[in-house]
Amino acid sequence: MASGRVRGPTPRLGLALGGAALFLLFLPEAAAQGCSQNTNRTCEECLKNVSCLWCNTDKACLDYPVTKILPPSSLCKLSSARWGVCWVNFEALIIALSVLGGALLLGVACCCCCCCYGKRRSRRPDKSEERAAREREERRVRQEERRAEMKSRHDEIRRKYGLFREENPYARFENN
Numbered sequence: 001m002a003s004g005r006v007r008g009p010t011p012r013l014g015l016a017l018g019g020a021a022l023f024l025l026f027l028p029e030a031a032a033q034g035c036s037q038n039t040n041r042t043c044e045e046c047l048k049n050v051s052c053l054w055c056n057t058d059k060a061c062l063d064y065p066v067t068k069i070l071p072p073s074s075l076c077k078l079s080s081a082r083w084g085v086c087w088v089n090f091e092a093l094i095i096a097l098s099v100l101g102g103a104l105l106l107g108v109a110c111c112c113c114c115c116c117y118g119k120r121r122s123r124r125p126d127k128s129e130e131r132a133a134r135e136r137e138e139r140r141v142r143q144e145e146r147r148a149e150m151k152s153r154h155d156e157i158r159r160k161y162g163l164f165r166e167e168n169p170y171a172r173f174e175n176n
Helices: 011-037 090-123 127-160
Strands: 052-055 060-063 081-083 085-089
Touching: 011 052, 011 060, 081 090, 085 090
Parallel strands: none
Antiparallel strands: 052 060, 052 081, 081 085
């Protein structure tokens, strides 16, 4: 810190920044001169400068009115105005962007509705799920009843023919 060097931008850098600021200040004037110079030429030459608007009816290259979103009809009709590319007029551009914006909004709204409906639906089971669960439980109970009934029938047959196995096979020998 005690080296004696000045901190911050150097004078050469300040000069370069000042020159860049002056260039940016005079840039709109150069662009305005560029648009009027391309009148009665081609659309492509006019639209090389993004601040220019091409009017197809009178083959004029005009400054785009940046204070307004759309160029007024007194300047050029929307059907013959070109900006950005020569093959799309302003009417088609507005319609296409409106359709894309509407489709995008509709898609976002559908996604939001699906997410909200899906969360609400997953919280509580609907009637068909409840009915299916109830039927499964009834089938399970009936199966258990049938299994117990079959086991008792088999045990009776085993007792009848002397094939019944006792729980403890050594119980016969303990009583003697």
